[in-house]
Each structure stands twice: as C-alpha cells, then as structure tokens.
Amino acid sequence: MTAHTETSPATQRPPVVTSIQHVGLTVRDISASEAWYTRVLGLVRAFVEPHSSGDGHTVVMTRPGTALFMGLDHHPAADQTPFSELRTGLDHLALHVASRDEIDKWVTHLDGMGVERGPLFEATEPAPRAQVTFRDPDGIPIELFWLGA
Numbered sequence: 672m673t674a675h676t677e678t679s680p681a682t683q684r685p686p687v688v689t690s691i692q693h694v695g696l697t698v699r700d701i702s703a704s705e706a707w708y709t710r711v712l713g714l715v716r717a718f719v720e721p722h723s724s725g726d727g728h729t730v731v732m733t734r735p736g737t738a739l740f741m742g743l744d745h746h747p748a749a750d751q752t753p754f755s756e757l758r759t760g761l762d763h764l765a766l767h768v769a770s771r772d773e774i775d776k777w778v779t780h781l782d783g784m785g786v787e788r789g790p791l792f793e794a795t796e797p798a799p800r801a802q803v804t805f806r807d808p809d810g811i812p813i814e815l816f817w818l819g820a
C-alpha cells in the first residue's frame with residue numbers, strides 16, 4: 672500500500688514551464704498580415720491549421736533557424752476595430768534580439784522598409800538594455816528588445 676501525503680495548494684509548486692512556445696494574434700486581414708510579417712520580420716509560413724471550433728484558421732509562421740513561432744488567427748466574426756493596448760488582453764509583443772548591434776541593424780532594416788517606429792530607447796540601469804518599438808498592420812506594438820548582462 673502506498674501512502675499518499677496531502678499538501679496544501681498554497682505549498683504546491685506548479686510543474687516547470689521553460690519558455691513561451693508561440694503566440695497567436697487575431698488579425699483583421701490575414702493575407703495582408705502574413706505578407707507584412709514575412710517582409711518585415713522574415714517569418715515564413717510553416718503550416719495552416721483550422722480552428723477546433725471549425726470557424727476560421729491560423730497561419731502558423733516561423734523564423735527559419737529559430738524557435739520563434741507565431742500564429743496569425745483569422746476569426747470570421749472577429750471585431751474589426753484596430754488593436755488598442757488600452758483594452759484588456761495583449762499589451763505588446765516583445766521579441767528578443769541577441770546583441771546590442773542587432774538593435775541598430777533592426778533600426779536600419781525598419782527604416783529601409785518604411786516601417787514607422789518609435790525612437791531607439793537605451794538604458795544602463797538596472798541592466799544594459801536597448802529596444803525599438805513599431806506596430807503591425809493591426810496596430811499591435813512589437814518591441815525588439817536586447818538585455819545585456
């Protein structure tokens with residue numbers, strides 16, 4: 672017979688989660704968004720998946736050679752109002768870059784693509800970091816972020 676010890680929910684630790692596997696973004700025009708994410712972020716279509724509800728689908732995109740996956744979701748009955756970070760839910764999407772130099776390369780790339788962006792932000796405290804923010808076709812803020820050691 673195996674003894675079972677009860678522990679209180681307050682003392683239990685949840686199982687391990689190692690990273691975010693993907694993020695799904697509901698978009699207004701899935702074709703335009705797929706083209707933009709390909710052109711601006713270098714993502715490519717990995718596959719298309721129908722929604723389990725049977726209504727709509729997701730274009731799953733990836734950046735080849737990375738663990739980055741993103742779903743662009745088409746919901747036929749979705750609200751067509753542009754995104755606002757002032758509504759409950761997603762505030763922004765932050766993508767990590769490997770070095771401070773990569774931030775400068777992204778600024779040059781975004782400017783060359785004609786993508787409107789915010790100013791380059793840099794700080795040294797509490798740790799060195801740099802970021803640049805821009806918006807996708809639906810107005811979702813995307814932040815390219817570097818955090819130094």
